[in-house]
Amino acid sequence: MKLTSRQGKILEIIIKDFINKAEPVSSRTIAKSYNLGISAATVRNEMSDLEEMGYLEQPHTSAGRTPTQKGYRFYVDQLMPIKSLTQKERNYINTGYQQALDEIDNIVQQTAKIISHIIPYTSMVSHPHMKTNKYIHGHLVSLDGFRVLLVLITELGTIEKKILEFPFGIKEEKLDEISVLLNKYFKGMSLEEIERYLISILDQEIVEQQAAIIMQNIMKGIEENSFCTEKIYLGGTSNILDIPEFKDREKVKKIIRFLEEEHLMACLLDREQTNKVIISIGSENESLPIQDCSLVTATYHLNGQLIGKIGVLGPTRMEYDKVVAVVDYISTNIENILKNILN
Amino acid sequence: MKLTSRQGKILEIIIKDFINKAEPVSSRTIAKSYNLGISAATVRNEMSDLEEMGYLEQPHTSAGRTPTQKGYRFYVDQLMPIKSLTQKERNYINTGYQQALDEIDNIVQQTAKIISHIIPYTSMVSHPHMKTNKYIHGHLVSLDGFRVLLVLITELGTIEKKILEFPFGIKEEKLDEISVLLNKYFKGMSLEEIERYLISILDQEIVEQQAAIIMQNIMKGIEENSFCTEKIYLGGTSNILDIPEFKDREKVKKIIRFLEEEHLMACLLDREQTNKVIISIGSENESLPIQDCSLVTATYHLNGQLIGKIGVLGPTRMEYDKVVAVVDYISTNIENILKNILN
DNA sequence: ATTAGCACTCTCTCTCGATGAGTGCTAATA
């Protein structure tokens, strides 16, 4: 069931128009506004066919057509032009980053803000992932003798911490010693490397019982991923309220409630991603509360390693071309900034 | 212009009823439901007086009365009974804390969630404030030679960090030396104490230029308060959507947009507070976007020092008695938890 | 294959009247 080029053209026009105006598109609009050289009646016939094929639907008999989820999918896969940002938009983004160039947290947070300023949807940006980051300093601090705080500083300037519990008290001097040891061995390693390394040294050099237990605890933390306090920053939550699709309070509530649960979003962003940018439309999303939304996610890397993600959540009637352009540009931007931080 | 006890009674009934039902209260309701032993007509006369005095108003001629802001204020100051939580509510709260007893961030975040589960408003909880916290470990780490990350670990297990910029490169060994010095002098001090102390030692023992400059930089950070990355956790943002007063999308948008700006909320919570709990109603709030909301804030302390705040934001038609009870109970709860952490 | 023309459908908006909740006032009552 392939589309003729004219059908493709019409589908594209309908989708673009609907994305802009949020209102069913009529045959007349198409025939008049975009000069295809055919009459409204012809357009109507084509539209009827497109509906039969499942790309369009009608809210009611005497209304124009709106794209179906299948229609959007086809558009995104086959028809969508590759858009690039205007100079003005680029400038806006670049200026935005000039204010937040020091701390990673600020950069990530600012990214979310910037995104939701240039596109009217909600954005989410995940904090650089620690597993592949290199550690440049670690320290163990006793909180109350039995609970020890492990603090790890990465070369990006981010900090990971974890409380380790011990059945026996540990003196502070002992912890200091182990901290020194920790830094001696682990400096410059990523968690992954530390994990591998730990196994090899556990029995050899660190013979003392307490130290060994601490190390084992750290390893356990690595295994359980409990270090990865993957913080996610949101931007433009209020944008949802401007979207006509979500005029219904219940819908908005469902979405905002979803956005409140950080771990749900973490799952969302955590999906497998073969391309740099992927789009999921409507019920393609697994999470129920956002099944009438579309989600665009992009990855950002450092030294070839995936370290974070950017997500944009909006209605299925989303400006896909623009969102893709923004997300693409911004992820490259973050990559550059992070590279700069590391020189 | 004092109220008779009967007028007070009627005002109280009206406010309580309106808080529950969110609908103008009629004279008949009052005369029938709450047996005051007087007729609706008498109630009407009293209501008319109360309106004249500014405690009540009418949405339109043939509707019941609703409390004015002045009415709420009178209620809160003079009439409101002191409520305590039900056993069930206490249990809910206590259970909630059992899951999050290790890291402060989790405790604070969980607090916000708990609050907005037992009251249908938005809650905000500020992270323990660092200025009065004691530091148990500090470390300087070179990021790129010119930028140095100062990391401070408090006895509560929270971490403060700040990037210091230097016009000259500093070797890592030097930073390690200074770190040792830092801990030697500052261990167990609060930022306030460090500031005072710094001034006294700056010329004496730390004579070396680089160390002196670093110290000056730290001091500058203290002065500018730039350490105080006062994180605020939100709970129950979606609750706003259930409030009939905010049926208007524009109103909701205004409020949610406000909640998105962390620094605005920081200002909100930062207000002077002589009592443990204070209430501001409607236009008593300085921030424009929440002038049709009420805000209840409570402080929590540790060793007599104010270290954080809890806020609840809702409509002026707020269950003040319950909110006050919750906020009061929870702040005491946090205080106990923090005390426990420090033994 | 395309298109003009027309009947038909359905939503949206506006108006109108009925309904009912609630008040304010007046006059009677304790």
Add this chain to the structure above:
DNA sequence: TATTAGCACTCATCGAGAGAGAGTGCTAAT
């Protein structure tokens, strides 16, 4: 003098009904 019953009046709300308008589907002509 305070209270109350009674009644007229007000105003929001709801539903029905009419009219307008946008858009389609179908048919017949090109």
